[in-house]
Amino acid sequence: MNKVLMKGNEAIALAAIKAGCKCFFGYPITPQNEIPAFMSEELPKINGSFVQAESEVAAINMVYGAGGCGVRVMTSSSSPGIALKQEGISYLAGAEIPCFIVSVGRGGPGLGGIQPAQSDYFQATRGGGNGDYKVPVVAPNSIQEAIDWTYKAFDMADEYRTPVMMLIDGLIGQMMEPVSFENQSCKEFDRSGWATTGTKGKRDPHIINSLYLEPRDLEIHCLKLQAKFDLIRQKEVAWEEHNLEGAEIVAVAYGITSRIVKNSIEKLKEKGIKMGLIRPITLNPFPVEAFSNLPRSVKSLISIEMSLGQMVEDVKLASCGKYPVDFFGRTGGVIPTPEEIVNYIEKLVKEGK
Amino acid sequence: MTSQALIIAGFGGQGVLTVGKLLAYAGMVAGKEVSWMPSYGPEMRGGTSNCHIMISDELIGSPVVAPHEATSVIAMNGPSLDKFEDWVAPGGHLFINSSIIERKPKRSDIHIHYIDANELAKEAGTMKAANMVMLGSYLAISKVLMEKQILDVFTKVFGEDKAKLIPLNEKALNSGKCAIENR
Incomplete structure (x- = not known):
């Protein structure tokens, strides 16, 4: 097998591009900066978009925009930055927008430190956004596994129309291990039924939204999200x-x-x-x-x-x-x-x- | 070969992360299990920098070298010796860049190798190659890889345009080896 030695952060970024990720929106924070740095270099080469947003809040809402258009999209950040993204993650879950979020954990609370930590388990698995939503979270323990799950995470996001989070820590992000990108593939997904790609006057508009003012409508929507998560529980647990x-x-x-x-x-x-x-x-x-x-x-x-x-x-x-x-x-x-x-x-x- | 748990430490600019990467890459190409873990954070800006390297025939558990469990430590400057002297496992090896480290280690239960790395590197062509001199000494003791295996991956790590630097680095590796063999 053809192996290369790569940093965890860079390997995840490369795997994302190979999995079809076309857009990255983020804001710098240690210890995940190699992800945006890699994306800023590589995405323009494949006619993708890299935007360093003005804040984490802006970045996650850009993810909402691109994901709503049916584009494979991701963001990454570290603990305090992921905290800022929580509102957006709730909206993404509510609006059923597929996307990939990488959280590279560091010590907290507050600004905390920059060394590796796992004190964002609750933040990832419970989430800090409002409402009845759940986000699938995967936690690889090697760089090869991080690559494998990056492909899977994008597929899961599309299959279930949900944000998917990868939770690692600064150590996995910064270290290097031999990895291979062979034998990886992604599924094809038809997003034409929901993505906002323009009606061209030929169909009713698709609406990406998380607002349901009628309580019963919202309950039905939440039950649908819940059923989706139950299916993930049946099929994706590892x-x-x-x-x-x-x-x-x-x-x-x-x-x-x-x-x-x-x-x-x-x-x-x-x-x-x-x-x-x-x-x-x-x-x-x-x-x-x-x-x-x-x-x-x-x-x-x-x-x-x-x-x-x-x-x-x-x-x-x-x-x-x-x-x-x-x-x-x-x-x-x-x-x-x-x-x-x-x-x-x-x-x-x-x-x- | 038993598993290697190596720490390479020095100040920013001495190429400790780079030489570690070269070693890990060569280990990978040789079919071994490897990991390379850098220190990251504010200490890198003008302060000390280090990396932990594991090379093994078996799957690597923790990529972090535990205190008192390093099979070898390469200390490129004084603060690195202060920080990592205690990390060497009993019976392990401590490589000291004696060009700039004046103090003697306190440990008596480990093998200590003084290498005049800056001077030897200068003789090889540039003081920047002190890291390669130390690597040469480390390879002579650990026998984890051959010099040739390091040089074979040189352009893979640094790019084809750096091929012209191979002879210089070969000299540096070799003088590090000779420093061990000719004591």
């Missing part, structure tokens, strides 16, 4: 299982943290402690199924995150009280070491938890 056979403790970790946990698992093996891993790849919908048929050996779960405990709530919901759920996390841009996770698990085991 997770990885690692070392579950015979495991006493199962760690739940996503993104870069899952790779740190894999190192911890190896170290724990040497100490005679069997730990497995469930790695949610889709964070929303959360892979609830992964928790229903765990081996009998499993005594407890532990959510390990670069936050002070956000996904842990979904782990508790998914495991329905069947197991005690513990938590370990570092935040603010501090990356946990495999060793400190090992120490924490050892302590748990000694205490008989």
Whole structure:
């Protein structure tokens, strides 16, 4: 296979272009600047459009405009920038506009810091926009997986007419790994039934809108959005299982943290402690199924995150009280070491938890 | 070869990220699993800069070199030695650019290699190649890749127009190797 060494941010941008993305709108923020930089260089070459907007709010509304015209479109930002985009994301979900949003997490709250963090799990999976809406969220843990899911995310966005978010962190954005763009393809979608491409006097206008003043109409619309998300839950949920056979403790970790946990698992093996891993790849919908048929050996779960405990709530919901759920996390841009996770698990085991 | 967990650190302009990228790229072409993780942020502007590199025959878990687990550290300047001396695993290797680092490391449980990198680079043609001298020394000890494998990917990383710089970089790599072999 023909491999190249690429930064996560650049690889996502290139995958987006290969997946047919024609427009990018964004505003600079560390640690995701390589995405807009790459797009500003490459999109003009394929007659696409790159606009550095005056703000994140403007950028997400430009996404609304281009997406409404049926163009494959994306934006990217980092934590405080994604916060600013929340209103637009709610409108995009309400108006059922396909688009791809990349969130490259850094420490927060507020301006926070610029080092990698996973403290935007709630922001991504719950969303900060108003109304009854849900946005699918995927969280790759390698650059190859980020590429693969960029293609899939664009297809999902079109298939379900929804914004799709990819949540990574500064580490995946900045690091380089060997990747391949071979064997990737995207589906064709007919957008002629809804996109605002001009009536040319031959059909009724298509209207891209999220305003429903009649309560029953809005309820029907929300139920439709809900049904769509239920379908996504049935068809698109993804997770990885690692070392579950015979495991006493199962760690739940996503993104870069899952790779740190894999190192911890190896170290724990040497100490005679069997730990497995469930790695949610889709964070929303959360892979609830992964928790229903765990081996009998499993005594407890532990959510390990670069936050002070956000996904842990979904782990508790998914495991329905069947197991005690513990938590370990570092935040603010501090990356946990495999060793400190090992120490924490050892302590748990000694205490008989 | 056992897995390599390497930190290359120096000040902005010493080419620590670049030489790391070259090594990672060569590792990839050699069919190994590799990752390259740069420091990013304000410390890069005139301050210290570093990258973590993993090279392994097996899939790489964390791309972050954990404290006390670096198989090697290349310290190009004083602040880098201060910051990363403790990161070297017991029995690991610490490569010190002795042209500008005056202090001696405190550790006694690791292998320490003093390389007069700036001077050797000057002799090879330009002081800018000090990073390549250090890489040459690192390769001589780690045996993770051959010099030729590095030079073979040179234009892939830097572009065809930089092919003219290959002889100079070959000299720099070689003098780094000789600095180890002729001690």
